[in-house]
Amino acid sequence: MDNKINLSFEEMWVKIMACDQTYDGLFFTAVKTTKIYCRPSCKSRKPKKINVEFYDDIQMVESAGYRACKRCQPEVEHSPHTQLIKKVTAYLINEYKQQLTLQDIANHVGISPYHLERLFKQETGETPRTYLEKVRIDKAVYFLKNTSYTNLEICYEAGFQSPSNFYKVFRHLKHCSPSEYRTQDQ
Ligand SMILES: [Zn+2]
Numbered sequence: 001m002d003n004k005i006n007l008s009f010e011e012m013w014v015k016i017m018a019c020d021q022t023y024d025g026l027f028f029t030a031v032k033t034t035k036i037y038c039r040p041s042c043k044s045r046k047p048k049k050i051n052v053e054f055y056d057d058i059q060m061v062e063s064a065g066y067r068a069c070k071r072c073q074p075e076v077e078h079s080p081h082t083q084l085i086k087k088v089t090a091y092l093i094n095e096y097k098q099q100l101t102l103q104d105i106a107n108h109v110g111i112s113p114y115h116l117e118r119l120f121k122q123e124t125g126e127t128p129r130t131y132l133e134k135v136r137i138d139k140a141v142y143f144l145k146n147t148s149y150t151n152l153e154i155c156y157e158a159g160f161q162s163p164s165n166f167y168k169v170f171r172h173l174k175h176c177s178p179s180e181y182r183t184q185d186q
Contacts, residue, residue: 003026003090005094007093011138015040016029016042019041023040024039025082025089029047030053030064031066032052037067038069039074084119085123092128100132136159137170140170140178141174144181151179166178
């Protein structure tokens with residue numbers, strides 16, 4: 001298992017509250033009171049924050065005595081390509097600050113860029129580039145809500161190469177500017 005991801009508790013918490021399926025398979029939500037574990041995207045009633053622990057390894061969550069949720073079935077792999085896709089998404093989540101080309105990503109998993117792009121699109125509905133943009137915007141959102149970094153600092157901290165690109169992608173995914181987002185209650 002080399003798919004460990006660098007996400008803080010707070011970041012994972014935000015993703016499960018949003019039922020974000022972008023991170024399915026990369027970590028699991030375990031609820032201490034029910035002893036059940038879920039995918040990040042599970043639509044079941046949300047647990048209290050204090051009762052949650054996160055695992056990034058399915059063997060570990062099961063040996064800690066948790067049972068798979070019947071609704072989101074976190075133990076089921078829906079495609080023979082799940083492991084490969086996980087390797088790609090974990091890489092993008094961990095290396096978001098680097099300038100990654102499609103070739104870099106393809107090298108990481110040992111297939112051709114063409115094959116990677118086709119397979120990734122088929123499995124996730126995204127290209128590696130649009131997936132990486134989502135990950136970067138999630139980072140930006142985290143910084144906007146939890147730090148006092150300026151928009152420019154956040155742009156580079158989140159892995160964008162230019163403010164104009166940062167603002168464009170941010171608006172596309174969040175339908176407002178970073179400053180507007182920061183002052184919203186959400
Ligand atoms: Zn569930």
